[in-house]
Amino acid sequence: MTAITHDEAFGHDEHEHHGPPAAHYSSRISPGVLGMFLFIASEIMLFGSFFTAYFFVRVVNGTPWPTPPYHIPVQVATVNTFILMTSSATIHWATTAIKKGNTWGLRAGLLLTFLMGLSFLITQIFEYLRAGFNTSDGAFPTIFFCLTGLHGCHVFVGLSILLFMTIRAFRGHFSAEHHHGVEIGGIYWHFVDVMWIIVYMTVYIL
Amino acid sequence: MTAATVEETHHVHATAGGGSPWRMLTRGGWIRAAWMTCLFGALGFGIVVLARWGGGWHPILATDPIVLVSLLVAAPLGFLAGLGAFDYWTYYALGGATRPEDHSGHGARSWKDYFRVNTDHKVIGMQYLVTTIFFFLIGGMLALLVRAELAKPGMQYFDNQTFNGLFSVHASLMIFLFIIPAFAGLANFVVPLMLGAPDMAFPRLNALSFWLLPIAGIMMVASFVVPGGAFACGWTGYVPLCSTHQPLGAVFFNQAVQWAGASSIMTALNFLVTIITMRAPGMTFWRMPLLVWANFTTSLLVVIATPFIAGSQFFSMFDHVMHTAFFDPAKGGYPLGYQHIFWFYSHPAVYIMMLPGFGIMSEVISVFSRKPVFGYRLMALSLMAIVVLGFSVWAHHMFVSGMASWLRVPMMITTLLIAVPTGIKIFSWLATMWEGKLHFNTPMLFALGFLSMFVIGGLSGVMLGAVPIDIHVSDTYFIVAHIHYVLFGGSVFTIFAGIYYWFPKMTGRMYDEKLGKLHFWLTFVGFNLTFFPMHIIGTQGMPRRVSDYAPKFADVNMFISIASFGLGASVLVFLYNMITSWRDGELAGSNPWRGMTLEWLVTSPPPVFNFDEIPQVVGSPYEYGVPGAQHAVLVPSKATEMEEVPV
Amino acid sequence: MRRGSILTLIAIGIVAGGIATAVAVLLPWLPEPASREAGRIHFVIWFVIVICIVIFAVVAAAIIYAVTHFRAAPDDLSDGPPIHGNTKLEIAWTLIPTVLVTAIAIVSAIVLSRNDAQGKDVLHVNVTAQQFAWSFSYPDAGGASSPILRLPKDRSVLLTLHAKDVIHSFWVPEFSQKEDTVPGLTTTLHITPDRLGTYAVICTELCGLGHALMRTTAVVMTPADFDKWLKSQKQASTTKG
Helix, strand or coil: CCCCCHHHHCCCCCCCCCCCCCCCCCCCCCHHHHHHHHHHHHHHHHHHHHHHHHHHHHHHCCCCCCCCCCCCCHHHHHHHHHHHHHHHHHHHHHHHHHHCCCHHHHHHHHHHHHHHHHHHHHHHHHHHHCCCCCCCCCHHHHHHHHHHHHHHHHHHHHHHHHHHHHHHHHCCCCCCCCCHHHHHHHHHHHHHHHHHHHHHHHHHHC | CCHHHHHHHHHHHHHCCCCCHHHHHHCCCHHHHHHHHHHHHHHHHHHHHHHHHHHCCCCCCCHHHHHHHHHHHHHHHHHHHHHCCCHHHHHHHCCCCCCCCCCCCCCCCCHHHHHCCCCCHHHHHHHHHHHHHHHHHHHHHHHHHHHHHHCCCCCCCCCHHHHHHHHHHHHHHHHHHHHHHHHHHHHHHHHHHHHCCCCCCCHHHHHHHHHHHHHHHHHHHHHHHCCCCECCCCCCCCCCHHHHCCCCHHHHHHHHHHHHHHHHHHHHHHHHHHHHHCCCCCCCHHHCCHHHHHHHHHHHHHHHHHHHHHHHHHHHHHHHHCCCCCCCHHHCCCHHHHHHHHHHHHHHHHHHCCHHHHHHHHHHHHHHHCCCCCCHHHHHHHHHHHHHHHCCCHHHHHCCCCCCHHHHHHHHHHHHHCHHHHHHHHHHHHHHHCCCCECCCHHHHHHHHHHHHHHHHHHHHHHHHCHHHHHHHCCEHHHHHHHHHHHHHHHHHHHHHHHHHHHHHHHCECCCHHHHHHHHHHHHHHHHHHHHHHHHHHHHCCECCCCCCCHHHHHHHHHHHHHHHHHHHHHHHHHHHHHHHHHHCCECCCCCCCCCCHHHHCCCCCCCCCCCCEEEECCCCCCCCCCCCCCEEEECCCCCCCCCCCC | CCHHHHHHHHHHHHHHHHHHHHHHHHCCCCCCCCEHHHHHHHHHHHHHHHHHHHHHHHHHHHHHHHHHHCECCCCCCCCCCCCCCCHHHHHHHHHHHHHHHHHHHHHHHHHHHHHHCCCCCCEEEEEEEECCEEEEEEHHHCCEEECCEEEECCCCEEEEEEECCCCEEEECCCCCCEEEECECCCEEEEECECCCEEEEEEECCCCCCCHHHCEEEEEEECHHHHHHHHHHHHHHHHHHC
16 A cells, blocks of 8 residues: 555564564554644643633633733743744754754754753743742633643653654664654644744733 | 464563562562652652742642642652553663564463553453453442442431542542443454454553553542542532532542543554554455444544543642632632533543444444344444534533523534434444344343443433423433433443453353343343432432432332342352353354454454464455355465564 | 234334333323423423334334344354345434434424513522522512522512532422522523422532532412512511611
């Protein structure tokens, strides 16, 4: 049906030394990528439930946004948004580089992406510390912290994945033929970035 | 590859590393799980204390966050890591070279292999089934305690908090630890076989999703020993009762649901990828057995809907532990929001608990009627219709909740419409049986029991869909009767049918047919005597979830309680049959039911990698009565002997 | 299909339907209605039950007929006829249930809108629920409150429901109408009592330890008695105030 072999599809770089006859492969999309897309579908629904809570508090209940006397640090978040959007470009650079076999492009791209993600997260932690309100201070702080916090957790997970990818990249495990790990991790990082834009628009701008 | 070489390589892997004490402590297994659980628990404790000290929050030693982070999150992670669920991923993440899969975690040679992280979908299927039946027994005992208390009006044995805890934990265990994962277990065993695949797409993820389950189950049961008692707000955990008016036990429920939910999302994702990418040559979507279709559609529901219950439990728990204001009206929260988010998952969950059963029914009824499934394509399409409609009916649980009243009529229409695809399935099964050659083995008896009980449950469901009727009977015993007719008469009967049907395939031995039939009749009669009278006391005015009731309902309740103990006793027959037959039942042979689907082409129990030859699918899975028709043939594999690996 | 077997099938269907009808008619399913809304709701219930009995009879007849007529001998290893489907039949059992549920939806929607429509001269009652007690106050009587719900016969009553702590639910089985009381929200319920008597008010939403005991009574009085009672309450509250 397709030219992809089982080994490639499942990310096995070498021949299996014993085991079953290779599974028949019945789809053009690789299991890893499909799995990541399904996982992201699930993640979008998780964000969906948080946005539903946001909808109930802000639209149905009509909670003032931000509720005085609190302020949202929009400028910091805008700078952060640019950092994260740029990191989407660098991870894209990294994946295209490795597809051409350029391992140094991969390493530089991953490292840059990781550093930008890290600075985003650190900035957000400082934003929390200086926010002047706490989770228990009412509906607005609750939604503010939970939506940005949920996204922050995803940045943390994405950063961990980036870290593992970077380690593997520097150990030379990726090549023009074998770069599934980079591709799948890259998809997740793009998702984290796109999700931030939605969070940024709804929490900070609207 | 011969069986002997498999044996040999496994032997090598099992003993690799020797038995030095240091190795005993650091090798993935129960010893490492024990100390890593403690270590992670301590780390969780440390993190909370540090964070509270750094943030200046007093008291630093607050019970709720410490229990949550240390006991309910960190310690289970430590347990999983210790058992070895993350070993390969950790190795990979830290930059180890991609290892060729050595299948050392695959297959079971002794009973000990069922107690470790095993990547064989057949072993995982059995782990699931045994675990879920264990929690089914606990949930059943809790139900009997509830019935004991309700046998007479007034309080007999328990205080109110305990009583409310009993039925809450009963429902949660039955839903999250029995019905949903029991279907996942059956499907785990059968679906890869039916697809002609050697395993699931992600075997390690599959192993991890199983090991999350006991954690969730133990957490729910353990809530009884928490100071203040178990969570006592019903399995729906409505707020603000569950978030701010309950003891710490409520957090155990919130968190257990997260573990069980994560498990079911991972399994569903695994099923979807397996079904899409690992079908045998020739297995098009329209040649898939309906059980595979059923699990495909169920998995879609799980992946899309389950995050919503995760969200709802996060919010409820944050309100409890962090004093957030999701549902606290005094702080600007919106209590009804919980119900919308909760039911946006929990109504699809009703189909998550039913569609796999529909799949089992199609297999069983077709095989024991010796006829093709009537209207195969419409059967598959009606599953898809249920998935789509299932997302548009959640608010029918909220007709009297005080939600916007304009939502009621549209939700009523979609709810009633969902009866149409369900009806199609019922009528198609009847037509499948029509003019067939019916064999009444135990699986078929349970299938017939399911058909008749599910019709009653479905019809009372249509009644509940009509808003005016729902207004009268909502939150009464009529609801209790309805859910037991669809979940016990529906789902549990199909689980029993599935277990009896694939028992020979799983164990290689036949169950005792006489005991199986006895089990069916005891269950069928006990079930009806227990649950049918609940309809009547419900419409007459007995509310659900009460420990005490008006004296006029005393006689019926006494009757129900006696019947329920009979129903409970019927499970003992099942257990006895399963245990003795597993040990020394008659050998079953590879195809005792003369089925056509792929799992019957291999030996019972199947070889460790399912198919030593690659199956080639050549036709529909249900060509009974068509002369010479076959679903699949086994083509001798080109590479039965693998070449040596250059090291 | 032979004519004889069709007759057998119909006969089984009639017996099954008859048994189901007997269960529906002979057992005491519903409390005697005490409000106009309950009368309408009971009509919907019986309307749907009739449809359900017909469907139940059809399915039961098919199952019983199949079980009795198509049983294979244990040593019979032959297969049934390879019938894969029948488009006409499949269309029929898609369309007929669709029509039936549409009928149910229409009847329900009509009853729902009539039950929510208030008459003239509406009596307002504020209902407050808290763990684990009810209280009722009458704005017409200067906000006098009572632990018992007293209502006049044949007058449209609008209950305005509040909750102080958690969600409760107001239900009088004889009135059939039910609505949750939600903290932070105001919900309403419309009742027109039409039978004198004393009925139980039940909390039907699990609300904590005392949920089973959260009961009071509703008394439907003649309009004259009710006015007299209301006046006395008004006086009591003004003298107190």
